[in-house]
Amino acid sequence: MSTPATTPTWRLVEPPRADRLDVPEAWAHHGVAALERAVALTDLGHDDFAPRAVDLLVDDLHQEHLRRCRLVAVVDDGAASPRVVGHGDLTLPVTDNRHLAVVRVAVHPSYRRRGIGSAIADRLRRVALTEGRTTVFAEVELADEPAADAPDALAPAEGPGRVSADLPGMRLARRAGLGLEIVARRSVLDVPLPDDVVDRFVADAAAHAGDAYRLHTWQDPVPEEWVDQLAALEQRLTEDEPNGGLALETERWDGPRIRGEEAKRAERSQGALVTAAEHVATGTLAGMTLLVWDADRPELTEQESTVVLPEHRGHRLGMLLKATNLREHTRLRPATRRISTWNNETNAPMLAINVALGFRPAGGSAELQAPLSRWTSLSRPAPTAG
Ligand SMILES: CC(C)(COP(=O)(O)OP(=O)(O)OC[C@H]1O[C@@H](n2cnc3c(N)ncnc32)[C@H](O)[C@@H]1OP(=O)(O)O)[C@@H](O)C(=O)NCCC(=O)NCCS
DSSP: OOOOOSSOOOEEEOOOOOSSSSSGGGHHHHHHHHHHHHHHHHHTSOOTTOOOHHHHHHHHHOOSSEEEEEEEEEEOOSSSSOEEEEEEEEEEESSSOTTEEEEEEEEOGGGOSSSHHHHHHHHHHHHHHHTTOOEEEEEEEESSOOOTTSTTEEOOSSSSOOEETTSHHHHHHHHTTOEEEEEEEEEEEESOOOHHHHHHHHHHHHHHHGGGEEEEEEESSOOGGGHHHHHHHHHHHHHHSOOTTOOOOOOOOOHHHHHHHHHHHHHTTEEEEEEEEEETTTTEEEEEEEEEEETTOTTEEEEEEEEEOGGGTTSSHHHHHHHHHHHHHHHHOTTOOEEEEEEETTOHHHHHHHHHHTOEEEEEEEEEEEEGGGOOOOOOOOOOOO
16 A cells, blocks of 8 residues: 655646547546556456546537536646546436436545545535535445455445445545445356357247247447337336436436437447347337447447336346347457446346356446435545654
8 A cells, every 4th residue: 555645746627628539638538547447457457347538538528418527636747748646527417317416536546545535525525516416426346245244344225235345435435424225246248158058048038039029130320210219218227227225217318319329339439239129019119238349349348228118028038139139249249258247236137137148246336325415525634744
C-alpha cells in the first residue's frame, strides 16, 4: 500500500470537452481510460469491462437519455497534459428514473488513501443535491465472493451472494451511508462450445417451443418492421428484471432510442447480434436476446439483454433464443474465447439458463443505494504537515 502524502499534490478539475479523441483536449478521456484499466487489472485481474476512451467519448456526445457529470483528479508532472490519478462521474437519467444519481469513483491504486476518492464523492454529492435527485446508486465490482463464514462477509438486503466489507469501494460507499441491496453475479462462458452441444440445446428448446414461434436473427441495424417491438421488449426487461429493493422504475424505450443505441455502437465500432422470436399467430415479438462485441477485441463478447414476454414464458424460448444466437455468433466471430454476462443473484430463471449453457461464476458486483438525504459528506480536515 502506498504511503499517504502529507501535502496534497493533486487537484480536482472538470475535464475539457472534446468531440474526438485525436485532439489535445481529449487528454482526460485517454487518462480516465488508462486509469480505469489500471484499477481493473489491480482489483479484478482483468480489464474486460474497463471503458475505452471511445466509450467515454460516445457517452459524452450522446446525453439525451443519460446526462453525465465528470470530474478528474490530476497531478501536474511536467508532461504536456495533466496526469489523471482519479476520476468520478455522476450519471443522471433524463427520460425516466429522474430521481436517480448513479455515482462512480475510481482512484489509481498508487494514489489511494490520500482523500482523493472522498473529495470526488463529496463534489458529486453536491451536484446530485443541486440536481434535485433523491436516490443515489453505486456499484462496486468484485473479483470473487468471500465465503459465507468469512469474518468480513456482508450479506445483501435481498437474495443470495456475499461481498467483502473490506474492499476499498465497499468501505468508501458504506462510509458515505450507502447500503448493500443486492449482489450481481458475473458469469463467463468459454467458447466455442462444441457444435453438437449447441445443436442439442437448440433442438431440445425448439421441440418445447413448437411451431408457434419463428426465429429471426440480425446484426445492427434492426429491420424497420421490428424496431418498435424491440423497444417494447427492452422496456419490458427493465420492468420485469428482479432488482431486489433497488429503487428502479421502468425505463421508457421507443424506436428512436433503439436507433440511438445502434448509432452509439457504430461510433464505438461495436457489433451486435440479435435473435428474436416472433409469435406466428399474432406477428408479435415474444422475446429477444442480444450479444455485443468490440470490433478490436475479438476474444471477448458481452451477453446483454434477454427477455421473454410474460404470456410467452414456459416454452423454453429463453434457452432457444440464447443458444441460437450463440450458434450464429460462433459462425460470425470464430476467434471469440469468452462470453461474459451479468445477472442479479435474485434472477433465478435467467441464472438457470446460463448455468445450463455452461456459464461459470467469475466475480460480480455489489449494488448499493441510499436516499440522497443519507449520502454523507466524507470531508476530513486537510492533513497538516510535520
Ligand atoms: C474506492 C476508491 C475510489 C477510494 O479511493 P481513495 O482515494 O483511496 O479514497 P480516500 O483516500 O478518500 O479514502 C480511502 C481510505 O483512506 C483514508 N484516508 C483518506 N485520506 C487519508 C490520509 N490523508 N491519510 C490516511 N488515510 C487517509 C480514508 O479515511 C479511507 O479509509 P477507510 O478505507 O478506512 O474508510 C478506490 O479504492 C478505488 O478506486 N476502488 C476501485 C473502484 C471502486 O470500487 N469504486 C467505488 C464504487 S463507485
